[in-house]
Amino acid sequence: MRRVVLDKTGQNAKARGVTYLDASGQEFFQPADLVVLASWTLNNTRLLLLSGAGAPYNPSTDTGTVGRNLTHQVSFSPVLAFFEKPLNRFMGSGAAGVLIGDFSGHVLDHTQLPFVRGGTLQAPSHGYGPLGNFGAVPKSVEARWGSAWKKAAVHHYDRAGRLAFQGEHLAYKSNFMDLDPTYKDRNGDPLLRLTLDWHDNERRMADFAIAKSIEIVRAMGATDFTLSRGLGSYDTRVYQSSHLQGGTIMGKSSETSVVNSYLQHWQLSNLFILGGSTFPQSSSARPTLAMLALTCRTADAIVDRYMKAPGPLADS
Secondary structure, eight states: OOEEEEEOOSSOOEEEEEEEEOTTSOEEEEEOSOEEEOSHHHHHHHHHHHHTOSOBOBTTTTBOOBTOOOEEOEEEEEEEEEOSSOOOTTOEEEEEEEEEOTTSTTTSOOTTOSSSSOEEEEEEEEOOOTTTTOOOOOTTOOOSSHHHHHHHHHHHGGGEEEEEEEEOBOOOTTOEEEEEEEEEOTTSOEEEEEEOOOOHHHHHHHHHHHHHHHHHHHHTTOSEEEEOOOOOSOOTTSOOOSOEEOSSOBOSSTTTOSBOTTOBBSSOTTEEEOSGGGOSSBOSSOSHHHHHHHHHHHHHHIIIIITTSOSOOOOO
Protein backbone atom coordinates (compact mmCIF):
# COMPACT_ATOMS: atom_id res chain seq x y z
CA MET A 1 0.00 0.00 0.00
CA ARG A 2 1.24 3.47 -0.86
CA ARG A 3 -1.27 5.97 0.52
CA VAL A 4 -4.52 6.35 2.39
CA VAL A 5 -6.59 8.59 0.14
CA LEU A 6 -8.41 11.27 2.11
CA ASP A 7 -11.47 13.40 1.49
CA LYS A 8 -11.11 16.58 3.52
CA THR A 9 -13.91 18.51 1.83
CA GLY A 10 -16.96 19.55 3.83
CA GLN A 11 -17.30 19.18 7.58
CA ASN A 12 -16.59 15.45 7.91
CA ALA A 13 -13.17 14.32 6.76
CA LYS A 14 -12.83 10.62 5.95
CA ALA A 15 -10.70 8.05 4.19
CA ARG A 16 -11.93 7.30 0.66
CA GLY A 17 -9.75 4.22 0.22
CA VAL A 18 -6.13 3.36 -0.48
CA THR A 19 -3.67 3.30 -3.35
CA TYR A 20 -1.34 0.38 -3.91
CA LEU A 21 1.19 -0.84 -6.45
CA ASP A 22 0.97 -4.23 -8.14
CA ALA A 23 3.94 -6.44 -8.98
CA SER A 24 4.58 -4.51 -12.21
CA GLY A 25 4.60 -1.15 -10.42
CA GLN A 26 1.23 0.02 -11.71
CA GLU A 27 -0.73 2.06 -9.18
CA PHE A 28 -4.37 1.33 -8.39
CA PHE A 29 -6.99 2.98 -6.23
CA GLN A 30 -9.11 0.74 -4.00
CA PRO A 31 -12.20 2.57 -2.70
CA ALA A 32 -13.33 1.67 0.81
CA ASP A 33 -15.96 2.75 3.30
CA LEU A 34 -13.73 1.55 6.14
CA VAL A 35 -9.91 1.46 6.28
CA VAL A 36 -7.92 -0.49 8.87
CA LEU A 37 -4.13 -0.10 9.06
CA ALA A 38 -2.34 -3.05 10.62
CA SER A 39 1.08 -2.90 8.95
CA TRP A 40 3.41 -2.75 11.97
CA THR A 41 4.61 0.25 13.95
CA LEU A 42 6.96 1.80 11.42
CA ASN A 43 4.81 1.38 8.34
CA ASN A 44 1.61 2.52 10.08
CA THR A 45 3.39 5.75 10.97
CA ARG A 46 4.95 6.21 7.53
CA LEU A 47 1.62 5.70 5.77
CA LEU A 48 -0.05 8.38 7.88
CA LEU A 49 2.80 10.80 7.26
CA LEU A 50 2.78 10.13 3.51
CA SER A 51 -1.00 10.45 3.39
CA GLY A 52 -1.23 13.66 5.38
CA ALA A 53 -3.52 11.96 7.89
CA GLY A 54 -2.76 14.13 10.89
CA ALA A 55 -0.14 16.72 11.79
CA PRO A 56 3.48 15.50 11.92
CA TYR A 57 5.10 15.76 15.33
CA ASN A 58 7.52 18.65 15.79
CA PRO A 59 9.81 18.12 18.81
CA SER A 60 10.94 21.75 18.78
CA THR A 61 7.45 23.12 19.34
CA ASP A 62 5.91 19.98 20.86
CA THR A 63 3.09 20.22 18.34
CA GLY A 64 1.60 17.60 16.04
CA THR A 65 0.97 13.97 16.87
CA VAL A 66 2.01 11.64 14.05
CA GLY A 67 5.46 10.23 14.79
CA ARG A 68 5.73 11.08 18.48
CA ASN A 69 6.50 8.75 21.42
CA LEU A 70 8.87 6.43 19.60
CA THR A 71 9.96 3.73 22.07
CA HIS A 72 11.96 0.53 21.77
CA GLN A 73 12.19 -2.06 24.54
CA VAL A 74 15.48 -2.03 26.48
CA SER A 75 16.55 -5.56 25.59
CA PHE A 76 20.07 -6.90 26.12
CA SER A 77 22.05 -9.71 27.73
CA PRO A 78 23.73 -8.51 30.96
CA VAL A 79 25.88 -11.59 31.50
CA LEU A 80 27.12 -14.78 29.86
CA ALA A 81 27.87 -17.37 32.55
CA PHE A 82 29.81 -20.63 32.41
CA PHE A 83 29.10 -23.73 34.52
CA GLU A 84 30.70 -27.08 35.35
CA LYS A 85 27.73 -29.24 34.37
CA PRO A 86 26.07 -29.43 30.94
CA LEU A 87 22.83 -27.40 30.56
CA ASN A 88 21.22 -29.28 27.65
CA ARG A 89 20.84 -25.89 26.00
CA PHE A 90 20.30 -27.46 22.58
CA MET A 91 16.73 -28.19 23.71
CA GLY A 92 13.98 -25.60 24.06
CA SER A 93 11.29 -23.60 22.32
CA GLY A 94 10.42 -19.95 21.73
CA ALA A 95 8.48 -19.48 24.96
CA ALA A 96 10.52 -21.71 27.27
CA GLY A 97 12.62 -20.36 30.10
CA VAL A 98 12.52 -18.83 33.58
CA LEU A 99 11.57 -15.20 34.24
CA ILE A 100 12.10 -13.08 37.36
CA GLY A 101 9.46 -10.37 37.74
CA ASP A 102 10.75 -8.88 40.98
CA PHE A 103 12.45 -6.01 39.15
CA SER A 104 9.39 -4.85 37.21
CA GLY A 105 8.52 -1.20 37.65
CA HIS A 106 5.28 -1.73 39.54
CA VAL A 107 6.85 -3.92 42.26
CA LEU A 108 10.45 -2.72 42.50
CA ASP A 109 11.35 -0.51 45.48
CA HIS A 110 12.99 2.56 43.93
CA THR A 111 13.86 4.28 47.21
CA GLN A 112 17.61 3.92 46.75
CA LEU A 113 17.66 3.56 42.96
CA PRO A 114 18.72 6.26 40.45
CA PHE A 115 16.07 5.37 37.85
CA VAL A 116 12.32 4.91 37.49
CA ARG A 117 10.34 1.86 36.36
CA GLY A 118 12.21 -1.40 35.66
CA GLY A 119 12.14 -4.70 33.81
CA THR A 120 12.46 -8.47 33.96
CA LEU A 121 15.45 -10.79 34.09
CA GLN A 122 15.06 -14.10 32.36
CA ALA A 123 16.92 -17.24 31.40
CA PRO A 124 15.50 -18.13 27.98
CA SER A 125 15.62 -21.64 26.58
CA HIS A 126 15.02 -21.15 22.88
CA GLY A 127 17.09 -24.09 21.73
CA TYR A 128 20.64 -23.00 20.97
CA GLY A 129 21.97 -24.71 17.85
CA PRO A 130 25.62 -25.79 17.74
CA LEU A 131 26.48 -23.64 14.70
CA GLY A 132 24.75 -20.35 15.47
CA ASN A 133 25.80 -20.40 19.13
CA PHE A 134 29.26 -21.92 18.93
CA GLY A 135 32.42 -20.20 20.10
CA ALA A 136 31.73 -18.72 23.54
CA VAL A 137 34.57 -19.35 25.97
CA PRO A 138 35.44 -17.98 29.45
CA LYS A 139 37.93 -15.17 29.96
CA SER A 140 40.37 -17.74 31.32
CA VAL A 141 40.77 -19.17 27.81
CA GLU A 142 43.45 -16.97 26.26
CA ALA A 143 43.33 -18.49 22.79
CA ARG A 144 40.86 -16.95 20.35
CA TRP A 145 41.68 -19.21 17.42
CA GLY A 146 43.27 -22.57 16.69
CA SER A 147 43.04 -25.98 18.29
CA ALA A 148 43.11 -24.76 21.91
CA TRP A 149 40.23 -22.37 21.31
CA LYS A 150 38.28 -25.01 19.39
CA LYS A 151 38.68 -27.55 22.20
CA ALA A 152 37.52 -24.99 24.79
CA ALA A 153 34.59 -23.90 22.60
CA VAL A 154 33.40 -27.50 22.19
CA HIS A 155 33.65 -28.07 25.94
CA HIS A 156 31.80 -24.88 26.89
CA TYR A 157 29.12 -24.94 24.19
CA ASP A 158 26.67 -26.74 26.49
CA ARG A 159 28.00 -25.14 29.67
CA ALA A 160 27.29 -21.50 28.80
CA GLY A 161 24.07 -19.66 29.53
CA ARG A 162 22.89 -16.07 29.13
CA LEU A 163 20.61 -13.98 31.26
CA ALA A 164 18.44 -11.58 29.30
CA PHE A 165 16.92 -8.29 30.45
CA GLN A 166 13.81 -6.61 29.08
CA GLY A 167 13.22 -3.14 30.45
CA GLU A 168 10.70 -0.38 29.98
CA HIS A 169 11.51 2.44 27.61
CA LEU A 170 9.85 5.73 28.46
CA ALA A 171 8.73 8.14 25.76
CA TYR A 172 10.87 11.25 25.32
CA LYS A 173 10.27 14.35 23.23
CA SER A 174 13.60 13.72 21.51
CA ASN A 175 12.64 10.24 20.26
CA PHE A 176 10.32 10.37 17.26
CA MET A 177 9.69 9.41 13.62
CA ASP A 178 9.39 11.62 10.56
CA LEU A 179 9.85 11.44 6.79
CA ASP A 180 13.47 11.47 5.73
CA PRO A 181 14.33 14.68 3.83
CA THR A 182 16.96 12.91 1.71
CA TYR A 183 16.38 9.20 1.23
CA LYS A 184 13.50 7.80 -0.82
CA ASP A 185 12.26 4.38 -1.85
CA ARG A 186 12.25 3.14 -5.45
CA ASN A 187 8.89 4.84 -6.02
CA GLY A 188 10.20 8.24 -4.99
CA ASP A 189 8.45 8.31 -1.61
CA PRO A 190 10.45 9.47 1.44
CA LEU A 191 11.66 6.74 3.76
CA LEU A 192 10.85 6.81 7.45
CA ARG A 193 13.50 8.36 9.67
CA LEU A 194 13.95 7.34 13.32
CA THR A 195 15.50 9.80 15.76
CA LEU A 196 16.21 7.64 18.79
CA ASP A 197 18.71 7.30 21.63
CA TRP A 198 18.87 5.90 25.14
CA HIS A 199 18.71 8.32 28.05
CA ASP A 200 20.34 8.15 31.47
CA ASN A 201 17.28 6.41 32.94
CA GLU A 202 17.74 3.43 30.60
CA ARG A 203 21.50 3.34 31.13
CA ARG A 204 21.11 3.27 34.93
CA MET A 205 18.44 0.59 34.62
CA ALA A 206 20.86 -1.50 32.53
CA ASP A 207 23.64 -1.07 35.12
CA PHE A 208 21.21 -2.26 37.80
CA ALA A 209 20.34 -5.32 35.69
CA ILE A 210 24.03 -6.17 35.25
CA ALA A 211 24.68 -5.98 39.00
CA LYS A 212 21.68 -8.21 39.79
CA SER A 213 22.74 -10.67 37.10
CA ILE A 214 26.16 -11.02 38.70
CA GLU A 215 24.52 -11.87 42.03
CA ILE A 216 22.28 -14.45 40.36
CA VAL A 217 24.93 -16.34 38.38
CA ARG A 218 27.27 -16.40 41.37
CA ALA A 219 24.49 -17.90 43.48
CA MET A 220 23.93 -20.46 40.71
CA GLY A 221 27.54 -21.58 40.96
CA ALA A 222 28.94 -20.10 37.77
CA THR A 223 32.66 -20.77 37.37
CA ASP A 224 33.18 -17.67 35.24
CA PHE A 225 31.14 -15.01 33.50
CA THR A 226 31.44 -12.28 30.90
CA LEU A 227 29.63 -8.99 31.43
CA SER A 228 27.83 -6.75 28.99
CA ARG A 229 29.17 -3.24 28.47
CA GLY A 230 25.74 -1.85 29.31
CA LEU A 231 23.99 0.78 27.24
CA GLY A 232 25.85 3.52 25.47
CA SER A 233 24.20 5.23 22.53
CA TYR A 234 21.45 3.48 20.63
CA ASP A 235 22.98 1.20 18.02
CA THR A 236 20.90 -0.05 15.08
CA ARG A 237 23.42 -2.85 14.50
CA VAL A 238 22.47 -4.47 17.81
CA TYR A 239 19.20 -6.39 17.77
CA GLN A 240 16.84 -4.95 20.38
CA SER A 241 13.75 -7.09 19.61
CA SER A 242 11.04 -6.09 17.14
CA HIS A 243 8.99 -4.43 19.91
CA LEU A 244 8.87 -0.88 18.57
CA GLN A 245 6.01 1.30 19.74
CA GLY A 246 4.60 4.75 19.10
CA GLY A 247 4.03 7.00 16.14
CA THR A 248 0.23 6.76 16.02
CA ILE A 249 -0.44 6.71 19.75
CA MET A 250 -3.78 6.46 21.52
CA GLY A 251 -4.89 9.06 24.03
CA LYS A 252 -7.66 11.18 25.46
CA SER A 253 -7.61 14.02 22.95
CA SER A 254 -6.65 14.83 19.37
CA GLU A 255 -4.17 17.42 20.65
CA THR A 256 -1.83 14.79 22.12
CA SER A 257 -2.70 11.58 20.28
CA VAL A 258 -3.65 10.13 16.89
CA VAL A 259 -6.36 7.64 17.86
CA ASN A 260 -8.87 7.25 20.68
CA SER A 261 -9.09 4.21 22.95
CA TYR A 262 -10.97 2.32 20.22
CA LEU A 263 -7.95 2.94 17.94
CA GLN A 264 -10.12 5.17 15.75
CA HIS A 265 -8.44 8.16 14.12
CA TRP A 266 -9.57 11.36 15.79
CA GLN A 267 -10.13 13.29 12.53
CA LEU A 268 -11.00 10.40 10.19
CA SER A 269 -13.71 8.33 11.81
CA ASN A 270 -13.60 5.53 9.21
CA LEU A 271 -9.86 4.95 9.74
CA PHE A 272 -8.72 2.53 12.45
CA ILE A 273 -5.08 1.74 13.32
CA LEU A 274 -3.96 -1.49 15.00
CA GLY A 275 -0.71 -2.59 16.59
CA GLY A 276 2.20 -1.30 18.62
CA SER A 277 2.18 2.08 16.87
CA THR A 278 -0.77 3.02 19.11
CA PHE A 279 1.15 2.36 22.37
CA PRO A 280 2.23 5.64 24.05
CA GLN A 281 4.87 3.86 26.16
CA SER A 282 6.88 0.62 26.11
CA SER A 283 6.44 -1.80 28.97
CA SER A 284 8.92 -4.46 30.04
CA ALA A 285 6.43 -7.17 29.06
CA ARG A 286 6.14 -8.29 25.47
CA PRO A 287 3.33 -6.34 23.81
CA THR A 288 1.66 -9.07 21.73
CA LEU A 289 -1.17 -10.00 24.11
CA ALA A 290 -2.04 -6.35 24.73
CA MET A 291 -2.16 -5.79 20.98
CA LEU A 292 -4.52 -8.74 20.56
CA ALA A 293 -6.78 -7.53 23.36
CA LEU A 294 -7.00 -4.04 21.87
CA THR A 295 -7.61 -5.48 18.41
CA CYS A 296 -10.52 -7.55 19.73
CA ARG A 297 -11.92 -4.48 21.47
CA THR A 298 -11.67 -2.46 18.27
CA ALA A 299 -13.29 -5.23 16.22
CA ASP A 300 -16.21 -5.38 18.67
CA ALA A 301 -16.63 -1.60 18.51
CA ILE A 302 -16.62 -1.63 14.71
CA VAL A 303 -19.16 -4.45 14.43
CA ASP A 304 -21.44 -3.54 17.32
CA ARG A 305 -21.32 0.25 17.12
CA TYR A 306 -19.58 1.81 14.14
CA MET A 307 -21.24 -0.26 11.43
CA LYS A 308 -24.66 0.54 12.88
CA ALA A 309 -23.99 4.26 13.14
CA PRO A 310 -20.78 5.33 11.34
CA GLY A 311 -19.02 8.24 13.00
CA PRO A 312 -16.76 9.08 15.92
CA LEU A 313 -17.01 6.63 18.81
CA ALA A 314 -17.40 8.19 22.24
CA ASP A 315 -14.13 7.58 24.07
CA SER A 316 -14.60 5.97 27.48
